[in-house]
Amino acid sequence: MAEMKPLLAVRAVTKHFTIRTSPVEWLMRVSPASLKAVAGVSFDVARGETLGLIGESGCGKSTLGRTVLNLHRADGGSVSFDGKEISAMPEAEFRPYRRRMQIIFQDPYASLNPRRSVAEIVGLPLRLHEGASARQAEEKAAEFLPRVGLSPEHLRRYPHQFSGGQRQRIGIARALILNPDFVVCDEPVSALDVSIQAQILELLMHFRQRYGLTFLFISHDLAVVGRIADRIAVMYLGEIVEIGPTAAILESPAHPYTRALLAVAPRLKRRAGTERVALKGDLPSPLDPPKGCRFHTRCPLAKPICATLAPTVTDLGTGHSVACHLHGGAS
Amino acid sequence: MTDASRTPLLEVRGLTTIFPTRAGPARVVDDVSFHVDEGECLGVVGESGSGKSITFLSVLGLVRPPGKVSAERMMFAGQDLLALGERARRAIRGRDIAITMQDALTALNPALTVATQITEVMLAHDRAGSMDEARAAAVEMMRLVGIPAAAKRLDDYPHQFSGGMRQRIMIATALACRPRLLIADEPTTALDVTIQAQVLELIAELRRELRMSVVLITHDLGVVVEQADRIMVMYAGQVVEEGAAREVIEDAAHPYTAGLLASMPSLDTLDRPIHPIRGQAPMPGPMPPLCRFLDRCERTTEACRKSVPLQPIGGGRASRCVWAEEVAHG
Amino acid sequence: MSGAVAMNAGVQSPLALGWLRLKQNPMAIGAAMVTLLIVAAAVLAPIIAPQDPNEADLFRRLQPPVWLGGEWAFPLGCDALGRDILSRLIYGARISILVGALVVLIASVVGILAGLAAGYLGGWVDRVITGLVDILLGFPYLIFAIGLMAMMGAGFQNIVLALVYKEWVVPCRIVRGETLAAREQEYVEAARALGASRGHVMLREILPNILSPVIVVATVRMAHVIILEASLSFLGLGVQPPTASWGSMVSEGREFLLDAWWVSTFPGIAILVLVMAINVFSQGLRDAFDPRMQE
Amino acid sequence: AAGELRVGFSQDAQTLDPANHRNRETETIIRNLCDGILTRDPAMKVVPDLAESIRQIDATTWEIKVRDGLKSHSGAPFTAADIKFNLDRLTKENAMGGQTSPRKSLLGPVTGSELVDARTVRVKLSAPWAILPAMLPFQEMVSEAHAKKVGDAALATSVDCVGPYKLVEWRRGDAVIIARDPGYYGGAAAIPPVGPAKPDRVIFKIIPENASRVAALLAGEVDIINELPPSAIKQVEASDKAKVMAVNGTRTFFLALNMAKKPFDDPRVRKALNHAVDRKLIIDRILAGKATALNGVMSPDAFAFNDKLPEYAYDPALAKTLLAEAGHPNGIELTIDTTGAFKSTAEAIAALLARSNIKAKVQVWEGAVLSPMWATAEKRAERDAYFTSWGNGALDPSDIMVPTLRTKGRGNFAGFSNAKVDALLDAAETETDQTKRAEMYKEAQAIVNAEAPWVFLWLPQDLYGVSKRLKGWQPSADSRINLHDASVD
């Protein structure tokens, strides 16, 4: 990627969810439990680049994506978009940015309002940001639909009349109709059948190419991310443990977690020597993350130091960095 | 791989399951025939709604009205399932043929302890004489599927376990009577990659250990290829292709299978561009007597505009395509 | 995409689909017809009522229905003051229906707004509203209504108010619950991501989705409110005389149940029929619009 | 049980302490437990009960001679001291554990009593009060020793006094169960037979709902029911188990007209209204004939009833003429205020008024709202007419005319104020010569009749449903249910 000012710069962003305390606990002054869904994440996304974000369920991917879009307010750190710090902007001031930053959701069933027709769903951004009338919005939507592989005759239909793949196309149309600069794709294909998944991936890649879109592409499927991303960030329990160019991550993963992910990914042709090694155990609770390196409880290569000291980020060159005691010294 | 001359453990011919829909009766499972041999693992692949689950629920006699099941032949270990009464079929369920459901989160009863849910199978099928015996066996089973501190967790409720653990508990329940056939319906779909691998590993191990036959239902070809001996591909209620796992993957004989393979992003083929199958599977409902893959297929000709039977193409393989040979070698 | 052709053809909103399903339910349609018939009778009361409902003539006191030796001019007989029961029933329908409809309508509007605000805005708004709801729920309904009626005095307007003061809690609770659930839906998040205002999200995105359970419950509650009004009238807290209300007719007539059963039996049956029709209709609505919805 | 008598009764007792309530039904129940100093015979004549005799010593002193050998339920002797205790408790401020008896006002100017000897007690008054003997039957006497032992609060539920029955159990809201006191002296000598009560047990079973009370009678569950609704008469009479018994009541029904408001300030309008109501028809049709039409305030049974009052005959034509004379040729409009219980009767009146060009609307109120609303001239300024009644348990004009017709009386809803009537009432209050008193009251009644502050209506009979098995029981005009001699076979 060219060295230029990044479109999106995320610096040490944290997002906590406080678990509501009961009145009794409040009386007894128990401080509310806090769930660190995102714990100090930093990365850049250059204009036109696609950053893949991968990790297990519950590791904080969606939260990160939403925090970047100010759908959650960051509790710490900062997010800058196009050179402007946006994470602290009041909603009114931020509103113009909304048309430039969009999101595509995972669940094609939940992300479309079942009571609104396609015309209303796809036309909503126009009405909100361009002050279009219902008619104008519908006309524009009709123009746009063919680009996502739907036809204008679908305008008057309702989401329940579409298949999952088609719904996802509607969601994409809604996100892209205002021609945004940056789109968070939160597992846009995870819920789809393989044959449809490929259609949607192709569509997204087409748009990226045609309009020079910048994506933050979230997925739990390495194969999908590997296919679409320029760079990949691997997330574990709210932290980014490894980030680097796609090829580097897939060819020479540095973090044991990345390696494990690669090892367990189903493959049609298993390469000799890559015996499947399943990771032990489940993802620990984010309410009470392990001390030291958060991965040490499941790490096959854990050393005593991993249990006590959090590793710092080591730059492995060519934009590849990792947070692991196996690489470089701990500070 | 099993000996072809032996009688199969489960043999089904002409299985058809019909649900009434608004549009008319839908043949959700349409004239499906297959067999599972002793000790074999049959992989069943197909996209969502293709009828994979219903096929095997039909075999178990668990399709609820208004669904209607019919078959020409349904033999299990020498017994004619079609001739059995409800009681006798219930006796087979859970004891000889067990199933793990698609979604462990919803398949375990949230209101009952794990102990109850595992022991009741054994008690119902007289595999345990007393509650104590059943509990001891349940602990054993839980240990077998890899649940730490099994004895202590016996009286916990499902929600106290993580997703992967619940999947294991469901497997433990299914295996409680040491069935001869385990139908594993998408055992990994609801799970995270790292957990997925653990569960697949577990099933493979148990299969070896208990010497049972397994039907592994999935929509992920990658999962099947590593586990299954044979693969059966379903599309829109029909079997479209069947054959030894390796061969099907390497040499698909049906355009749908080929399309699936081509559209699958795989870590091995990152350099190859993906080729999605266009369009989407037909909705359930009455279907014209045409090849069901017709409007998604790239090879469509006039010859496809009729109903196509599943034809053997040699080597124990079969395909429901007029162009089977060409597809396989083209 | 050809796939869509295979899907349900025709352009149908969920609402239209619901109507379609409703139209195929003969029970519900029958019930709707009965309800409409009663409403029509109420509306057209001055035209169709055979007699002046308030014209008393003590010489006709407790005159029996026509088939028990009464006369055709008073087909269902007369009450204790010699007034025509049929005419009073027809006029009385106005009260039952108006009270039922008005109470439920006002309560629904108030309840929906409060429920949306509580569910979507959360925080102190939620705390205040749920607090109020909890407090009102702590009151037994009838006692609350009786207390209010005692406070405000009898009369149509006051009945409506007395019932509304507690009735809004019902839709409010439902709407709040549904809003809490809808708030987590991705389509709400999508609207926010597009920069929609809170008002837009609440009224345009969430409201349409929670409306059908509210409507279903509203019909059930309407049946309930009609019985409540009748109960208040039964206790002597109803509308002012000579206006007839079904509940007060039952109440006045119960004294004569032993020798002039018709005085209170016909209004009793009228309540039963109307309430049943509304209940059947609401069940049809539920089946049509919200199959998963439970009472 | 043998000799068990059951009364289906419309209200539960509020308390069993005779000095601590103001409720007629409560008194009815207590009256079977405890005797009073005086009582009334079936002809409503006041006769001595616990007293042997009573006489007036001077204008403000009465002397009561108490019977000899009285024993309470518990066997304690009952003497003049007990009477004094009761009289003081009733009339002295804060005499009941810091509270004043709510019955104090029923004893008017009585200030207390003094003991003369064990059988004699004197009642002291602050002013002459002719109707003391008529008011004394309202007060039942409790045993002093018992009251002192259990304390004022406990008297509400625990009874020891001289009376035909003793308390067995009070199931609150459900029933009062009482049993014969074999040691009972036998009751008023003037009311034969004298002796202990006949039934072993009596149960007052509380059934507030009219229809249910009638049903209970017809089902044979109870032997007597009070407040039989007139509408049920036919039913009861048709039954082979029960019959109807009636007695002239003491409650006068009337339609008070707000004389301070136009057009009711005009006597012609008030007279027109009187002529416009067909009392006979309503009595006949709605009250099943069980009422007496009135032309004045007083019951025909009461002391000083004026039977010469001119009648306001039903005459719509005359009514219209009178209205026209008063300047209302097109009739008038008015609203009749009443409570739920009287709703349909009020509606019937309204319907009748219509025939004389009087458009009447009925407005139903709660009792608790209505009487305060009509209590003062300011509050009722906008009201027209009030359909109500006033009880006269004492059957003495003083008890009804003073509150309802004297200027500023508590029940003077019409706002009637006539100097002559006031003077007559005041004079009669202290007049000791009963003949003179009667004359004064009769004159007052005539004035009231002529002034027509009310539409005079009727005096309903009290109706009872009674099992045919019941013997030896008569209803009495003061609404008491005296079960002393009653029995069932």
Next chain:
Amino acid sequence: MRLGKFVERFIGLIPVLFGVSVIVFLMITLTPGDPVEIMLGDARSSPEQEAALRRDMGLDRPIHERFFLFIANALRGEFGLSFFHRRPVIDVIGERLPATIELTLVALVVALAIAIPLGVIAAVKRNSWLDRVATVGSLFGVSMPGFWFGILLILLFSVKLGWFPVSGRIGFSAEVRSVTGLLLIDTLIAGRLDSFWQALRHISLPALTLALPMAAVLMRVTRSSMIEVLRADYVLFAEAKGLAKARVIGLHALKNALIPTVTVAALETGSLLGGNMIVETVFGWPGLGRLVVEAIFSRNYPLVQAAVLLYAVTYVLLNFLADLIYTWLNPKVRL
């Protein structure tokens, strides 16, 4: 944790009860009408006597003072004297409460005993004639005005057939020592089967009148939640285990399906407690509902205030009880 939640519930109760107190106080003081007028009835009385009565009742104090006094006393569990009974309100209510509790409990049991089996059968045999009959029956149940239905029952079963007594709680030959105040239990404790039988006969009709609409509602709830649950994967899985039908329906399905039934039952029981004054009136049942209505009409403020507070406490406790039952039915539903 459980205990913590328990305590929490009770602390949460305080603002609700305070709110209820404020509202009931305001309601009743703003209500026109004068208890003194009612007390005095038809009689002459001097203004001094009225003033004395007013003072005795505490009605001469300014409103805010009365309010704080009421709250302060309520906190100490004192609710003053009932104006008309001239006894402590607590006593008066206490005497009536057992009758209402007994009636409510019996009605609840009857309702559940009708509703659950019918609801389950209707759900299992969906669209059968049995389902239809149950559905129509339940419609009747919810649509029937209770006051009218009660009178009809009396006419039929008491007057015409003479099977059940018209009113009251028990016959009067039986004198039963009050232990719990619930006659059905007290008679059993006393070993008096005849009295028990009497009490049972007395409670039958009112309980039925009260129970029927509730049974109708509960049946519908049970039916629909059962239908939903029968579709659940875990029921299918239970069948796949080869369990007996009775176990699948009676344990696997029912235990989950009862949750909404319990919720509605708690709500309905709350409204039964408060709403049964009509049934109590019709059947001469000496309960609290009737007392409270009379108290409202006679402006017996202390009694109304205390009774409404009692209802509120009961309501909250019932819901708490329902929560406890949930955790037993389905431990996933967290308290």
